[in-house]
Amino acid sequence: MSSSSVAKQRLGQLTRIMASRKHRVTVIGSGNWGSAISKIVAENTAAHPQLFEPEVHMWVFEEQYQLPSTHPRFDVSKHSTPQELTTLINTLNENVKYLPSIALPTNVIATPSLPDAVRDATILVFNVPHQFIHSICSQLNGQILPYARAVSCIKGVDVSADSISLFSETIGRKLGIYCGALSGANIANEVAAEKFSETTVAYDPPGDLTPLPEELPPVDHGVMKALFHRPYFHVRVVNDVAGVSLGGALKNIVAIASGFVDGLGWGDNAKAAVMRVGLMEMRKFGQQFFSSCRSETFTEESCGVADLITSCNGGRNHRCAMLSVKEGKKIEEIEERVLNGQKLQGTSTAREVNMFLKQRGLEKEYPLFTAVYLILRGEAKVEDLPKMIERE
Ligand SMILES: NC(=O)C1=CN([C@@H]2O[C@H](COP(=O)(O)OP(=O)(O)OC[C@H]3O[C@@H](n4cnc5c(N)ncnc54)[C@H](O)[C@@H]3O)[C@@H](O)[C@H]2O)C=CC1
Ligand SMILES: O=C(CO)COP(=O)(O)O
DSSP states (O other): OOHHHHHHHHHHHHHHHHHHOSEEEEEEOOSHHHHHHHHHHHHHHHHOTTTEEEEEEEEOOOOEEOOOSOOSSSOGGGGOSOEEHHHHHHHHTSOTTTSTTOOOOTTEEEESOHHHHHTTOSEEEEOSOGGGHHHHHHHHTTTSOTTOEEEEOOOOEEEETTEEEEHHHHHHHHHTSEEEEEEOSOOHHHHHTTOOEEEEEEOOOOTTSOOOOTTSOOOSHHHHHHHHOBTTEEEEEESOHHHHHHHHHHHHHHHHHHHHHHHTTOOHHHHHHHHHHHHHHHHHHHHHHOTTOOHHHHHHSIIIIIHHHHHHHHSHHHHHHHHHHHHTOOHHHHHHHHSTTOOOSHHHHHHHHHHHHHHTTOGGGSHHHHHHHHHHTTSSOGGGHHHHTOOO
């Protein structure tokens, strides 16, 4: 495309946005949590028509899917061959693969093309397993509005050979926009079934961003609350993006440890010990490597201790780690067998955090994180955990 037609296209885009005076929201991701968050966001865009366009685009990593032979809500005979997941979602208003049996609002529009999904979007909600975010950001480069604002619901940390960053920072840096974070004690299936839970949104944009057109409502804590809060999903908005992101990322390592001890049938005291040590390491890690991180975020907000508790009991990392011990199999084998395409985040986070600590000679200062990594690699046994985390 020539530079004048690119400029024309951008001008048309800006004119449409400015005329609308409302935010257009896109969710990038449609897994278990991506679909549950799309449901919440779509309920709220419909509930706040003065702030948001009702339609919410949900980007779907396209795949063919065959409906199971029976379904409580659908006549499966009409879908007897595999179909595109986006077609199924838009026809049945359900993400039949990643969030089955939950009706999605009809204003959620599943979209297989990333550029189409983000076109004209002023608020982007990133919700994909963390291993895919770099490739997604590369595909989004040049496709988004320069004044778009973003929120990351991703639980993981971005580790390279010599640095560590939050995914909100990575997204912001790669796309040249601001990105906050959402994280909490939020098992997706429970949230989607509208069982009560809390979450934490961190949003603290610097003053030098590309300004929003004056016609659009400023994106502030009030807009964040309007976008995510529901009667069954209580939102607290804070400024500590590092604390919120790290709580969600690091508790996945602890949840694996908790699954390991449950796999051995060691009971609640053992699990409480693992959780206590894990919480200390989460907080220490935040304070040691992220100067803006607040200690209280780990103890007072849903994204800290509450997420640790729920994940160490009912999360996928916990379940797969427990089964791997019970069955004597590798956790990756269990993940493949029981999660139907959903992805564990704790196994890669344990590896990535270990790489970061090892490079700095700090493995011994984080005995639980290190133990989980060594057990996953088969270099230590679950039975050795108490010795590995014993204090002097
Ligand atoms: N599921 C849950 O209960 C919760 C998950 N989270 C976090 O939310 C984030 C997203 O997780 P979920 O939505 O649960 O995802 P998921 O675990 O259900 O992952 C599957 C998703 O990955 C997509 N995918 C597969 N291959 C891909 C590729 N090559 N490129 C891009 N996408 C691909 C699939 O299409 C599907 O949408 C994670 O960081 C997770 O830790 C946070 C709170 C709760
Ligand atoms: O983050 C979660 C709950 O808050 C879900 O954790 P899992 O990915 O282990 O299921």
